Amino acid sequence: MRDPLNSIMNGLKDALDLLALNRVPLLVSGCCLLLVFLFLYLFYLMPAMGLGPEQPISFSHRVHSGVKQIQCEFCHSYVKRSTFPGIPPVEKCLYCHKYIIPNHPEIQKEHQYFNSNTPTPWVKANYLPEHVFFNHERHIKKEVACRECHGQVETMDRIKGKNFKMGFCIECHKLKKANLDCWLACHN
Ligand code: HEC
Numbered sequence: 209m210r211d212p213l214n215s216i217m218n219g220l221k222d223a224l225d226l227l228a229l230n231r232v233p234l235l236v237s238g239c240c241l242l243l244v245f246l247f248l249y250l251f252y253l254m255p256a257m258g259l260g261p262e263q264p265i266s267f268s269h270r271v272h273s274g275v276k277q278i279q280c281e282f283c284h285s286y287v288k289r290s291t292f293p294g295i296p297p298v299e300k301c302l303y304c305h306k307y308i309i310p311n312h313p314e315i316q317k318e319h320q321y322f323n324s325n326t327p328t329p330w331v332k333a334n335y336l337p338e339h340v341f342f343n344h345e346r347h348i349k350k351e352v353a354c355r356e357c358h359g360q361v362e363t364m365d366r367i368k369g370k371n372f373k374m375g376f377c378i379e380c381h382k383l384k385k386a387n388l389d390c391w392l393a394c395h396n
């Protein structure tokens with residue numbers, strides 16, 4: 209009769225011997241595996257961390273505002289005149305793209321939205337806490353630049369939005385001596 213505990217201990221010892229014998233190749237393959245994971249992480253995940261949500265059409269502010277120098281107001285036409293800046297309807301894209309790279313697969317998507325009369329389901333990137341009232345018009349009229357709140361949009365392929373917090377609003381309001389009475393001014 210073999211003692212079960214003894215045979216387990218022996219098995220364990222054999223396994224440890226085997227490990228010790230092969231520790232160099234094991235160490236090498238372990239390191240390789242780690243490097244592969246690190247590479248995959250850096251290659252696929254890191255860049256995405258700097259990017260905003262994926263959009264239905266891969267629209268790039270860098271291409272349009274940076275390289276092609278199209279004014280923000282050309283697309284966000286209501287920013288000076290209303291609470292909401294407005295996201296351009298697909299008609300506005302086609303105004304140019306009927307002629308510019310009309311066969312590009314991403315532009316074909318514009319045609320699909322246009323032909324089926326579906327508003328492009330853009331994913332919202334910026335958020336305000338509920339019940340906070342924000343009005344673009346007031347800020348643009350006082351010449352607060354888009355950049356001060358949205359960063360350098362003209363360098364971004366995919367807009368990475370912000371979760372605007374009250375401290376952000378207050379800091380600048382203090383600096384510019386704007387209204388600080390938040391309950392009256394910002395909360396409804
Ligand atoms: C050619 C048209 C066009 C131009 C020019 C343009 N935008 Fe946009 N913008 C869009 C579209 C379309 C979206 C929605 C898709 C997206 O978020 O990328 C958008 C989204 C945004 C958003 C994110 C909105 C949100 O919360 O989801 C901000 C902020 C913005 N634009 C700011 C700017 C600024 C600042 C400029 C000028 C430097 C500018 N845009 C120029 C078309 C344009």
Ligand code: HEC
Pocket residue numbers: 265266267268271272276278296297298300301302303304305308309312314315318
């Ligand atoms: C004022 C003209 C104009 C408007 C309006 C416009 N675009 Fe463009 N778009 C351009 C130009 C110019 C290019 C660069 C074409 C090239 O690379 O040859 C471009 C390139 C693109 C590309 C290819 C980008 C790339 O990564 O190479 C996409 C996709 C695109 N636009 C989508 C849109 C969408 C969506 C809208 C509407 C929200 C829009 N465009 C509105 C002028 C415009």
Ligand code: HEC
Pocket residue numbers: 280281284287292293294295332334335336342344347348352353354355356357358372
């Ligand atoms: C004082 C800060 C501030 C400035 C300046 C500012 N924005 Fe905004 N913007 C915001 C905030 C806060 C939001 C989020 C509003 C919300 O979710 O209701 C926003 C949202 C947006 C959106 C998304 C609107 C939507 O319907 O989802 C666009 C587009 C935009 N801004 C464009 C612009 C452009 C273009 C300019 C410059 C002409 C500009 N903004 C200047 C603070 C600012």
Ligand code: HEC
Pocket residue numbers: 336340341342343346347350352356357372376377378380381384386387393394
């Ligand atoms: C970069 C500076 C800056 C930031 C950031 C900013 N504001 Fe302002 N805000 C101003 C200025 C300047 C005025 C103009 C005051 C005036 O009309 O005299 C103003 C005016 C206002 C007004 C009108 C106040 C009144 O007198 O009735 C409201 C409401 C407001 N801001 C809300 C917000 C909210 C909410 C945020 C954050 C999401 C915000 N602001 C972020 C600079 C800023």
